[in-house]
Amino acid sequence: MTRPHPIWLASPSRFAALPRAQARIVIGALLALLLASFAVLGVNAPAESDTGAGVDRPTDIALYEGIVSAVRHGEDYYTAAADALRAGSYPLRPFLTFRMPGLATVQGLLPELVALALLYLLATTTALLWHRRLGEALTGVPARVAALFLLAGGMLAFVQPGLVAFHEIWAGLLVATSLALRRPGRWIEAVAVALIAMLVRETAALFVLVMGGLALLEGHRREAMGWAVALGIFALALAAHAVAVHGVTGPLDAASPGWSGMHGFGLFVRAMTLATALQLFPAIAAALLVALALFGWASWRDPLALRAITTFSAYAAAISLFARLDTFYWGLMIAPVFLVGLAFVPDGLRDLTARALDRRRVRVQRIEP
Numbered sequence: 202m203t204r205p206h207p208i209w210l211a212s213p214s215r216f217a218a219l220p221r222a223q224a225r226i227v228i229g230a231l232l233a234l235l236l237a238s239f240a241v242l243g244v245n246a247p248a249e250s251d252t253g254a255g256v257d258r259p260t261d262i263a264l265y266e267g268i269v270s271a272v273r274h275g276e277d278y279y280t281a282a283a284d285a286l287r288a289g290s291y292p293l294r295p296f297l298t299f300r301m302p303g304l305a306t307v308q309g310l311l312p313e314l315v316a317l318a319l320l321y322l323l324a325t326t327t328a329l330l331w332h333r334r335l336g337e338a339l340t341g342v343p344a345r346v347a348a349l350f351l352l353a354g355g356m357l358a359f360v361q362p363g364l365v366a367f368h369e370i371w372a373g374l375l376v377a378t379s380l381a382l383r384r385p386g387r388w389i390e391a392v393a394v395a396l397i398a399m400l401v402r403e404t405a406a407l408f409v410l411v412m413g414g415l416a417l418l419e420g421h422r423r424e425a426m427g428w429a430v431a432l433g434i435f436a437l438a439l440a441a442h443a444v445a446v447h448g449v450t451g452p453l454d455a456a457s458p459g460w461s462g463m464h465g466f467g468l469f470v471r472a473m474t475l476a477t478a479l480q481l482f483p484a485i486a487a488a489l490l491v492a493l494a495l496f497g498w499a500s501w502r503d504p505l506a507l508r509a510i511t512t513f514s515a516y517a518a519a520i521s522l523f524a525r526l527d528t529f530y531w532g533l534m535i536a537p538v539f540l541v542g543l544a545f546v547p548d549g550l551r552d553l554t555a556r557a558l559d560r561r562r563v564r565v566q567r568i569e570p
Contacts, residue, residue: 500549
């Protein structure tokens with residue numbers, strides 16, 4: 202059978218050669234995913250009991266800005282963080298309620314304009330790297346322009362000056378940069394950037410686990426060892442962080458309500474809607490686009506796409522199972538390139554539909570000698 206020419210992709214999608222029975226199963230899974238996205242309609246706004254904080258609690262952004270300001274004026278990071286958390290009626294236990302000290306310490310040493318310039322530099326670098334990778338995957342000006350618009354839609358939050366002290370903003374860009382840098386046989390730069398991401402926000406460790414696991418499954422042992430070393434360095438830094446937090450907290454400090462939200466896939470859909478330009482769309486339309494973005498990433502047959510969709514799926518599971526209603530911002534960890542998956546949907550849908558509807562039979566005719 203002759204495969205149809207790709208629409209936007211430079212090569213046929215993952216579904217172009219599926220047997221008819223498997224194609225129909227995938228269509229069923231896509232329909233289930235689209236229906237599951239409507240669960241966002243049942244996700245409520247966070248109540249006070251979900252946050253574990255008092256009614257006089259400031260915003261998280263104000264909290265982090267206050268810590269940076271205290272560090273900039275010479276105060277020790279852990280003392281400043283503990284004082285700010287107590288003043289805002291935030292929980293101080295367990296130690297993970299404290300962010301890692303790296304970002305606030307660096308920003309405290311720099312003028313505000315320099316920190317903002319570094320954020321813009323990182324965002325620009327991320328965009329350029331993905332522009333290059335997408336240029337290799339997509340053909341034609343319309344496809345590449347659409348991909349750039351989708352990339353911009355995913356990065357809107359990452360160029361807002363008011364979010365410069367927010368850890369997920371930096372970590373999300375670093376995760377996206379690491380993903381773009383990794384190529385078969387070239388992974389050292391990606392590992393180094395991912396290590397920085399973990400030191401900024403510990404939830405980036407999930408990305409490193411995904412990358413290391415896929416490298417191991419594909420037989421890239423040296424690369425897998427590189428990701429494991431990064432995790433080891435992070436574990437040591439996290440242990441030192443725990444010891445430092447223990448030194449400024451006590452048993453009477455408030456404890457976190459925990460991370461066992463169990464709010465389901467709807468919270469992930471809400472997280473991705475609020476983290477991207479999808480917040481401009483009606484809730485139902487945004488939910489369907491979140492599901493289609495996941496489908497699009499699954500459609501692109503490329504090692505980069507495999508790592509992207511596995512990462513997105515891992516964070517979707519983490520948010521669905523563990524995030525509280527007020528921690529929807531975990532979605533920022535994967536937001537920068539998430540919407541780009543919509544650029545792969547036309548090829549994926551066309552190929553999947555064609556394979557599912559294919560009714561041709563192979564006839565075997567026996568010729569008597």
